[in-house]
Amino acid sequence: MDDDLWLVEDERDNMKVSYRIKEVLFAESSDFQHVMILDSYDFGRMLVLDGVVQTTSMDGHIYNEMLAHVPLAIHPAPERVLVVGGGNCGAAREVAKYDEVREIDVIEIDELVVSACREHLSAVSGNLSDTRVNFIHADGVEFVKSKKNRYDVVMVDSSDPAGPSARLFEHAFYRDIYDALRVDGLVVRQSQSPLFHREDMCRIVRHFEQIFPITRVYGATIPTYPGAFWSFTLGSKKHRDPAHRVDLATKYVDGAVLRSCFDLPPFLRIPPNRPEPLRRGGDHRRTRSAAGQDSL
Numbered sequence: 001m002d003d004d005l006w007l008v009e010d011e012r013d014n015m016k017v018s019y020r021i022k023e024v025l026f027a028e029s030s031d032f033q034h035v036m037i038l039d040s041y042d043f044g045r046m047l048v049l050d051g052v053v054q055t056t057s058m059d060g061h062i063y064n065e066m067l068a069h070v071p072l073a074i075h076p077a078p079e080r081v082l083v084v085g086g087g088n089c090g091a092a093r094e095v096a097k098y099d100e101v102r103e104i105d106v107i108e109i110d111e112l113v114v115s116a117c118r119e120h121l122s123a124v125s126g127n128l129s130d131t132r133v134n135f136i137h138a139d140g141v142e143f144v145k146s147k148k149n150r151y152d153v154v155m156v157d158s159s160d161p162a163g164p165s166a167r168l169f170e171h172a173f174y175r176d177i178y179d180a181l182r183v184d185g186l187v188v189r190q191s192q193s194p195l196f197h198r199e200d201m202c203r204i205v206r207h208f209e210q211i212f213p214i215t216r217v218y219g220a221t222i223p224t225y226p227g228a229f230w231s232f233t234l235g236s237k238k239h240r241d242p243a244h245r246v247d248l249a250t251k252y253v254d255g256a257v258l259r260s261c262f263d264l265p266p267f268l269r270i271p272p273n274r275p276e277p278l279r280r281g282g283d284h285r286r287t288r289s290a291a292g293q294d295s296l
Contacts (some may be wrong), residue, residue, distance in 0.1 A: 007038060009052055011226050012196065019043065019053070025120045030112040037120040043224060045121050047088050049113070049159055055088050056224050057123035063190070064090035064124070064157075065253040066220040066232060066261070071153050071188045072098055073242040073258055074234075078152040079103065082180070084140040084168065086157035087113030089125035095155075096130040097248045104133045105151075107144075111137040141167045147180040154181060156189030161200060169200070171207045174235070178211050186236035187212075194219070194268055195227040208235040216240070217268065218261040220252070231268075 005021040019040045026037040036048040044057030055063060068091050072078055080103045083091045087108040095104050108114055114135060117125045136143065144154075154177050161169040168189075177187050191204040201217075208215040212235030222230045245255040 007040070007048065007051075007053070015226070017053075017226070019046070026116050028112060028116075030110050032110045035110070035112050035116055037116050045123060046224075047113070047117060047121055047124070052160065053224055054159060055090060055121075055124050057121070059223050060088070060090055060124040061250075062220055062222050062252045063225075063230070064094050065250050066218070067091050067155055067157055067188060067190060068094035069246045069248075069250065069253040070218060070232070070242075070258065070261065071155065071186055071234060072101075073244055073246055074236070074239050075153055075184070075186060076239065076243040080151045080153075080182075081105070082107065082144075082147075082151045082154045084144065084154065084156045084158065085165070086155070088117040088121060089114065089128040091155055091157045092130075092133050093124075093126045093128050094250075096128070096133060102132060104130070105136060106133060107136045107138060107140045109137060109139055111135075141173055141176070144173065144176045144180050149179070149182055151180055152182055152185050154185070154187040156187065158190070160192070160197075169204065171210070174207050174211050178235075178237075181237060184238040186214075186234060186239060188232055188234045191217070191231045191233040193225060193227045193229065194231045195229060197226075201231050201233070204233050208233055212236055213238070214240050216262055217264060219264065219268075220261065 007019045007021055009017045011017055022039040022041060025039055028035055033050045037045060038048055039045050046056040047054045078101055081095050081101055083106045085108060086092055086106050087110060092104050092106050095101055118127055156168060158165040158168040167173060192200045194201050205215060205217060214236040216234045217231055219229060219231050221228055242258045246253050246258065
């Protein structure tokens, strides 16, 4: 447009998001999707799958830190971690900061995403080469089915519920994750925009509530994503609250963020077509605050 190169992302019928692009660094089609690494003016280098921005150099650390450090701060002794998706390597990079973690499996169906990000998107991938990280290029749904009582933490880092990621949003997949977790394990997944993808978010929460004793929703501000407000849903067999602070090299997550990220605004507590509020925990009881007001 006007002799400039732009990526125009069709977010929905009534909204398009446009990014001015300096250069196309990588563009190829795999057996699953079209993969691009673009260098943009405002967001830096970005991973684009089928025309949709997945992560950027400017704010990718926010998403990956919130996906990784929140559950790892809640589990008191994580040793085995599974990342489903996560081809940009950002989540695994954050997990690798924990010395107590002995094994990190990254099950990413599209090998091209991993290789492109490791070569062209080092701000996110960190050129990840930790020997504890095992890259497995296979179907995440089938992989999880084959694992029983193995992982302490599972992180579902998938793109939107379409194409190769659609099955990662189904109830049966979460049931298999429950079986793949150890007795005190927990899972977290990105659960879309509470503003623009509210139905998807509520569906994920309800699936988790049907399976896990504890379900909690938390949020973060991520400028790249529609509305800049993003949700994460956590399902836990036992642990509920952060067991320790994040005393690692992070840019976004610290003790204050761990304490506040579960404090949801009122509109997120009452999903549509649901008689009861969306709980921040899994005990399904109202409590009273010190001021005597109902809290969730």
